[in-house]
Amino acid sequence: MRLLDSMLAPFSATAALRRAVKLSDKGDRRAAFPLLARAARKGIPEAEYRIGRCYLEGAGVPPSRGNGVRWLEKAATRGYVEAQALLATLCLNGMGPEQTGTGMLFGGQNAAGPDFETAMLWARRAAEGGSAEAQAVLGFILGSGPEKLRDQAQSDLWYKRSADVGCPQGQLGHALALARDAKDPEVQERLVVHLRAAAEKGLATALFLYGMMHDRGVGVAQDQAAAGRYFQQSAEKGHVSAQAKWGFALLRGIGVQKNATEGESWLRRAALAGDPEAAALVGDLYAKGGALPPNYAEAAMWFRRSVDGKHKGAARALAMLHLTGSGVPRDQDEAARLFRIAAEAGDTTSHADLGNLLLKGHGDQQDSVLTREWFEQAAMSGDLIAAFNFGVCLAEGVGIERDDRKAAEWLRRAADGVVNAQYWYGRMLVEGRGVDKNAEEGRAWIARAAEVGMIEAQVMLADMMLNGTGGPKDHPAAFILFTKAAKAGHVGAMFATGAMLGGGHDVPTDRAAAQTWYRSGAERGHPYAQMMLGRFLLRGVAGEQNLTEARLWLERAAAQGLQDAKSDLASLPPATHGAVAEEV
Numbered sequence: 001m002r003l004l005d006s007m008l009a010p011f012s013a014t015a016a017l018r019r020a021v022k023l024s025d026k027g028d029r030r031a032a033f034p035l036l037a038r039a040a041r042k043g044i045p046e047a048e049y050r051i052g053r054c055y056l057e058g059a060g061v062p063p064s065r066g067n068g069v070r071w072l073e074k075a076a077t078r079g080y081v082e083a084q085a086l087l088a089t090l091c092l093n094g095m096g097p098e099q100t101g102t103g104m105l106f107g108g109q110n111a112a113g114p115d116f117e118t119a120m121l122w123a124r125r126a127a128e129g130g131s132a133e134a135q136a137v138l139g140f141i142l143g144s145g146p147e148k149l150r151d152q153a154q155s156d157l158w159y160k161r162s163a164d165v166g167c168p169q170g171q172l173g174h175a176l177a178l179a180r181d182a183k184d185p186e187v188q189e190r191l192v193v194h195l196r197a198a199a200e201k202g203l204a205t206a207l208f209l210y211g212m213m214h215d216r217g218v219g220v221a222q223d224q225a226a227a228g229r230y231f232q233q234s235a236e237k238g239h240v241s242a243q244a245k246w247g248f249a250l251l252r253g254i255g256v257q258k259n260a261t262e263g264e265s266w267l268r269r270a271a272l273a274g275d276p277e278a279a280a281l282v283g284d285l286y287a288k289g290g291a292l293p294p295n296y297a298e299a300a301m302w303f304r305r306s307v308d309g310k311h312k313g314a315a316r317a318l319a320m321l322h323l324t325g326s327g328v329p330r331d332q333d334e335a336a337r338l339f340r341i342a343a344e345a346g347d348t349t350s351h352a353d354l355g356n357l358l359l360k361g362h363g364d365q366q367d368s369v370l371t372r373e374w375f376e377q378a379a380m381s382g383d384l385i386a387a388f389n390f391g392v393c394l395a396e397g398v399g400i401e402r403d404d405r406k407a408a409e410w411l412r413r414a415a416d417g418v419v420n421a422q423y424w425y426g427r428m429l430v431e432g433r434g435v436d437k438n439a440e441e442g443r444a445w446i447a448r449a450a451e452v453g454m455i456e457a458q459v460m461l462a463d464m465m466l467n468g469t470g471g472p473k474d475h476p477a478a479f480i481l482f483t484k485a486a487k488a489g490h491v492g493a494m495f496a497t498g499a500m501l502g503g504g505h506d507v508p509t510d511r512a513a514a515q516t517w518y519r520s521g522a523e524r525g526h527p528y529a530q531m532m533l534g535r536f537l538l539r540g541v542a543g544e545q546n547l548t549e550a551r552l553w554l555e556r557a558a559a560q561g562l563q564d565a566k567s568d569l570a571s572l573p574p575a576t577h578g579a580v581a582e583e584v
Helices: 002-008 013-025 029-041 045-057 065-077 081-092 116-128 132-144 152-164 168-181 185-200 204-216 224-236 240-252 260-272 276-288 296-308 312-324 332-344 348-359 365-380 384-396 404-415 419-431 439-451 455-467 475-487 491-501 511-523 527-539 547-559 563-570 574-583
Strands: none
Touching: 013 029, 013 045, 029 045, 045 065, 045 081, 065 081, 081 116, 081 132, 116 132, 132 152, 132 168, 152 168, 168 185, 168 204, 185 204, 204 224, 204 240, 224 240, 240 260, 240 276, 260 276, 260 296, 276 296, 276 312, 296 312, 312 332, 312 348, 332 348, 332 365, 348 365, 348 384, 365 384, 384 404, 384 419, 404 419, 419 439, 419 455, 439 455, 455 475, 455 491, 475 491, 491 511, 491 527, 511 527, 527 547, 527 563, 547 563
């Protein structure tokens, strides 16, 4: 028969086709192509289909999508099922007859958007002709295509028909359809069977999903090692989410031997392919550093990629970099924008971050309104932290007209469980804002916040104890609180501690220690600490006189508007002017 086909091939199109198929099976597509062309020109559908494949794959002929699609369309129009199925897939991938650019070099090789309607036409013909692949394609279009084409019941039916004959795409689609009712143990068992079958046939998405089932112990026993194997196989086939999961597994040593270098490589690959979670993880790696110091500029680049994918954690992380100017320009307004993105994506911590920036004058009116709405809605549902934040919005007029009475009501409600609210409500009682003035009750609330370590509350309580506001004077207790807050970095407390140590209070005088605390506050910009340090140095109060440095600190205090510092400057002898000017 083989010899006869060779002899008849020049004269018989059917013989030419048979001879071409045999040559193709041997891998000699170059020799097969002329025979296929002869048979195709005679209108034999199988030959038209095969020659279309040759053009698409560049088998025995230079690749040409335009010629390939044209021959496939001829075969499909003659009812050749395999051509119809392949044509449907091409249309779905933006490579159909109407999507092939004829005016472009080499026939227009760039894919357009999906042509769902034409794909559905050819898929239905092939599906009804028995093509399992086309049945899966038709199931996909009916289930996930444009709304006007959807028919979930029909989608499920075609997926099942495709799955029943062992098509991996059909098995995956059928498994996903079963997942909608996976609470039923019997349904879940069938889901696992079909998904496992699709995974065993090497379908990347099925491998990833089957890995996720093992990772979470859903439908199968939890097995991190098995999950890692499926993630790896799927990742190697190019599945982006699997690349991210496999990279994370390697990075943390989850179900596999830890390999941070290879893990980061897979995460980078997934991030560059558009996976926002992977980009956020890579950014986090650079932000935290490891063997090398953190690289905030590199971290910011990866966080920005992740933000483009609406990743809330990355948006907040990038906002924090802009707040501090780490690796990026210090930009409070950009930080506010990023906090808003994170908040809108569901990061509740970013609501408060954005609110704090709004109180400092950053962000815009839209941010103010959105923030107030978030806090109000959450407060209404009983969230005490949100009640506190909503109270602050009312007290400061953020996104809403200022209303001290309502602010006090919400702050009182939150004060039962939120330390910051205890401090704010205590202040409102002391000041008589929105409530009847009651310094005693206010002091009690502020004391509660101070007891659990809130620095601002400690400083205010100490000041009240110093002056006898809302209760008896208690200078020793005030000194302890001021010192505690000063050691924690509170600049005002540094000045107050110095002032108490300087004399005139019911604590031991220690002017050397007082000067040390004044210096700490002065170096951080506190105007009164600068003035007092200047006076100590001017008069040698702590045993050290330095007129040059005294002038320096008094000038800084005067520049911040302290008239008393200007008077002190006038008392300095002229001989120090040149030296001071030179040092400054």
